[in-house]
Ligand SMILES: Nc1ncnc2c1ncn2[C@@H]1O[C@H](COP(=O)(O)OP(=O)(O)OP(=O)(O)O)[C@@H](O)[C@H]1O
């Protein structure tokens with residue numbers, strides 16, 4: 001390997017490997033990026049849902065991050081489940097102190113199973129402290145609705161939401177994911193004053209646990225490799241479409257996506 005690119009995920013866990021840190025590390029590996037992980041919260045969950053979670057102490061998260069930046073500087077960083085206001089404040093300070101230039105923010109709020117993964121009172125800090133630092137933010141529709149305080153029903157609403165998150169809230173780019181809409185799975189990117197659309201068929205499957213984590217992890221890995229925002233989103237969309245289509249059928253509920261599928265198709269692994 002000539003050039004080793006490195007990505008860091010700061011997020012919660014999923015012992016069954018479908019979402020959170022576990023999905024992120026698998027995705028980094030699939031995209032040939034050296035993966036690192038700082039754990040914010042230990043979550044007891046599986047394909048049937050979230051049973052409980054325990055937040056890691058602020059002191060320990062702070063030391064985990066310092067350990068990473070003392071030794072191996074990531075080329076790109078992503079955040080997922082951050083759980084609390086104090087964790088958000090810590091992460092914002094660490095991103096600034098370490099002068100992180102490529103930061104992908106997946107604003108995880110509620111798991112597909114309905115369990116809240118972010119305390120309600122943390123939302124204002126997420127908006128004020130983290131969104132302005134984001135190279136790209138990747139909300140699903142309910143998350144985008146919470147951020148802008150408006151309902152999103154149509155593709156045009158998605159376009160307006162992406163634009164507002166950049167122009168009012170201060171992210172450099174925003175991609176609103178269409179997993180929660182009907183019909184084609186359409187994601188809307190707003191960057192540099194332009195709207196771009198990335199679409200795929202909607203696959204009829206319950207196995208979509210961790211789709212958002214995996215999608216944002218691909219974007220992080222691709223940005224770490226110096227790809228453009230637009231190309232990184234394009235690869236993220238291709239990866240997640242394959243991962244949903246070629247379902248693994250694991251577990252008794254909403255199963256994980258297939259992290260092998262994209263490279264099996266494209267590189268013949
Ligand atoms: N059934 C589906 N068929 C095809 N693509 C899908 C489907 N569901 C979601 N997607 C795509 O998967 C990606 C993730 O979108 P989604 O809206 O599911 O994120 P999310 O709700 O944050 O996921 P999660 O909370 O599970 O991490 C997007 O690119 C979306 O278009």
Ligand SMILES: Cc1ncc(COP(=O)(O)O)c(N)n1
Pocket residue numbers: 011012013014019020021043045080081108110111112113117208209210211212213
């Ligand atoms: C640690 C962690 N991060 C994110 C999600 C969201 O994924 P989903 O909405 O598919 O449950 C999750 N379940 N767990």
